[in-house]
Amino acid sequence: MLLLTVIALVAWHFLGGGGQGKPARNADSAAQPVGVATIATTDLHVLLNGLGTVTPLASVTVKTQIAGQLMSVGYQEGQTVKKGDFLAQIDPRPYQVALEQAQGQFARDTALLKQAQTDLKRFETLNRQNSISKQQYEDQVYLVQQDQATLITDQAAIDSAKLNLAYCHIVSPVDGRVGLRLIDAGNYVQTSDATGLVTITQTKPMTVIFTVAEDNVPAVAKGMQAGPLPVTLFDRANTTQVAAGTLQTIDNAIDTTTGTVKLRAQFANDDNALFPQQFVNAQLLVQTVKGAIAAPVAAVQQGAPGAFIYLVKPDNTVAVQLVKTGISDSGMIQITDGLKAGDQVVVDGSDRLRDGAKITIPPPPGSTPDQVPAKPNGAKAGHKG
Template identity: 45%
Template sequence: MTTATSEPTASLTEPPAPRPPSRRRIWLGSLVALLVVLALGGGAWYLIQRTNEPAAGRPGFGGPGSTVGHAVVRQHPLAVTIDALGTVTPLATITLKPQVGGVLTEVLYTEGQTVTKGQLLARIDPRPYEQALAQAQGTRVRDEAQLEAARVTLARYRTLLGQDSIARQDVDTQAALVKQLEGTVITDRAAEAAARLNVEYTRITAPVAGRIGLRTVDPGNTVTANAATGIAVITQMNPIDVQFAVPQDRLPDIQAQLAKGEALPVKALDRTRTTELDAGTFSTLDNVVDTGTGTVKGKARFANARTTLFPNQFVNIQMTLRTIDALVVPVTAVRTGPEGSFVYVINEDRKVSMRPVKRGEATVELVAITEGLQAGELVVTEGGDRLKDGAPVILQGEKPVAGPRPGASGPRAAQGERRRRPPPQ
């Protein structure tokens, strides 16, 4: 007898077993993870290289091989000067005013003409004054004749008095008459001299040499004595002075040089300070300090032979106090930082070093360095705003030297460098 057995059957509600991941998904996941690791590693390497890179080699800090201007530190005579703004002032400005009135008959000058001292410039009708002179001369001659007659009579009276033939009173009266006539003759001579002077005043002459201005009265017009406007103005041009202000701190230096008897040379420059108008010498100082500006007025005299200086003209004055022998650099080479003045010195390896210096006397272009530099060194004059201590530079006129790419190092860089080298001959 056989027994029937039943095999167990799978339940219809049991979930299916999970499928194993495919090889494609495993490969893609590994690739993404590898890329992430490489990106993180590259970023870390770049940050490390960026940190180790010197500041001078970064963009914005001058970059390798920044082109700069340069100058050589040299021993050079440096003039210690005072620069100021001056006003040209003539030695004499004269308004020609008639001393007598009358009709202006002649004008013998041209406007703007340079005249000499004593030159005849104009004439006033002299006839009225010549008549007055003749009248004064006639009066003088008449009174001199009366005086002579009175003297003869006095001599006769004195002879009679010695013979006791006339009273002493008559002699004394005659003597008084002689004295009176002598006074009259003196008055007549003075009136004659005044009339002769008026005749001379009809000739208007130049009291000084100079440049005559524009005419204010034409011939034929009547002029009056001592008119306010006059007939012209003469300005003395040669020599001429320039007045300027000197800082009160410079007074000891100026007085010390004047005490030595040395002449202080002065230059008059134009508005742009590029053209020298004339050269002269310092004359004198005023006797007071202007409390408002802290300056003292000074005056310099110029020959002005070429008439380049004109009255009331504004000029730039440069007065030389003394000349010193010092190490000098251009003014643009010296910079000011938190710790004071400094310069960028260019080393032999074409890298700059920041070096503190002490300034001395200075001019518009050069400045003396009393400490910090030696003759023959190179300093940066242009392009220093982009530099830091240790930055490489290229001098103007030089060609940059080719080198490895920024960031390239190690055996590959060395191998690339060897590849770029030309084969030995």
């Protein structure tokens, strides 16, 4: 009795009893809802991103070149100064006295030279007459030369004294912004002071040093040969644009510890948006591919034969289409072979598809059936495959 029951159940199963096999057979023939996109031509950009630090072209610590009492300070903290603007004054009186001493010594030695030259003229006459010894004449010649050399030394002393007087009047060596005051008037300053008088940082123009991977160096170098490469800066959160400028140079060596190379970009910074040592995110535009055939990145699948997409056919089916890809930019990827402008591809729901599968394209949210064609690529509405 038990054996007859088992045989009956097996026969009932293979004959389709209970309808368990029907849903499996209908699943393949059911049209799958998918999202599609139309292939178009657009400009794609090759962008490199790197972490950067705002680095001024010049940051100068102004130090005294002579010792003396600081008489006055001619700047305010945070002030913007121009090259040559007055910064500080050191007591010039000791150096003025040294200048006058050097000038007096020069005048004395000038008189001695003139006296020696006059004696030499007389000795020349007497030497021709053999009235004096040859040695006496030669000694006078050498005395004139010594006095001439002494005048050169005296002139150097005068120039040195004048230079020290110039050092008493301290001016800005660059255009820039003055930092916090490091010393007040009345203090005695020396050349050995480590802190200096004030720091000046050039803020216009401003540069940013950032890094990119060493693999990108050939592309960057090639791009620079065609002209200046644009660089865009974003804030620490990488959301707000801070400044726009151009790439200036590539470092002369790759950092082997990190596998990166440093790049320097320059920015006008007219709005003072960049501050020294500020952290920024740099975006370098290396190349622009104009009129590229582009597809959404989500449309490209990877399989055993390589990259492929599901191409929407006019009969509401899809076909597997092998493609070759290029650069990607902002969610779009370049298709170098396999598609043309106007083709429709599946961008959502491709995991449920196979070659030749039937699809349906849901209408966009908020649209009415009359506004949405039932067939892709201009097929007749209402036709069912």
